[in-house]
Amino acid sequence: GQNIDQPTEMTATEGAIVQINCTYQTSGFNGLFWYQQHAGEAPTFLSYNVLDGLEEKGRFSSFLSRSKGYSYLLLKELQMKDSASYLCAVRDGDYKLSFGAGTTVTVRA
Amino acid sequence: ETGVTQTPRHLVMGMTNKKSLKCEQHLGHNAMYWYKQSAKKPLELMFVYSLEERVENNSVPSRFSPECPNSSHLFLHLHTLQPEDSALYLCASSQEIGSGANVLTFGAGSRLTVL
Numbered sequence: 001g002q003n004i005d006q007p008t009e010m011t012a013t014e015g016a017i018v019q020i021n022c023t024y025q026t027s028g029f030n031g032l033f034w035y036q037q038h039a040g041e042a043p044t045f046l047s048y049n050v051l052d053g054l055e056e057k058g059r060f061s062s063f064l065s066r067s068k069g070y071s072y073l074l075l076k077e078l079q080m081k082d083s084a085s086y087l088c089a090v091r092d093g094d095y096k097l098s099f100g101a102g103t104t105v106t107v108r109a
Numbered sequence: 110e111t112g113v114t115q116t117p118r119h120l121v122m123g124m125t126n127k128k129s130l131k132c133e134q135h136l137g138h139n140a141m142y143w144y145k146q147s148a149k150k151p152l153e154l155m156f157v158y159s160l161e162e163r164v165e166n167n168s169v170p171s172r173f174s175p176e177c178p179n180s181s182h183l184f185l186h187l188h189t190l191q192p193e194d195s196a197l198y199l200c201a202s203s204q205e206i207g208s209g210a211n212v213l214t215f216g217a218g219s220r221l222t223v224l
Binding site: 004008031033035040041042043044045048050087089091094095096097098099100101102 | 113150214
């Protein structure tokens, strides 16, 4: 099974940087995903990491350390529209994707 | 339409009712999934279908019955539900169920309330 931990809530100011940490304990590892979910909407894919290191995609970056069972999602130049829940998910086999409970990020003016 | 469409978006039902949730994807994907999302809890995988064959039934009570008539449609039939089944039910699809950057595309969900 999987145990995936991430903070429940984070608050940051518009224009700032926020880092959302995710730690996991798994019986296997076959990739880590980050999804964004606005209230009342579908989760949407943000990033995928399977090898150690940093993946950058515009204002968003995701980092993975497999040996530490650790990932983070970095959101830079925060905008009000970035207020959402951010879901960390780990795939342990061919298709089973296990999710954390999500981190609600609130961006304040 | 594009993407993954779920209907109805909201459903209120009594414990003795029978209802169904519908999911349709227009992405040409071969795999479809049902997830349950309860407040402050992780998404729970319920069922997985690959090419219309069920490959996962994740210890889900029999009051939830999935149906996948073709690779574009997925249903979740509901009967004699309990109040604790109230949640957001998310449908998702992916190109296949294999490994790699196999990204799930989610629908907006069906918000179910059981009275």
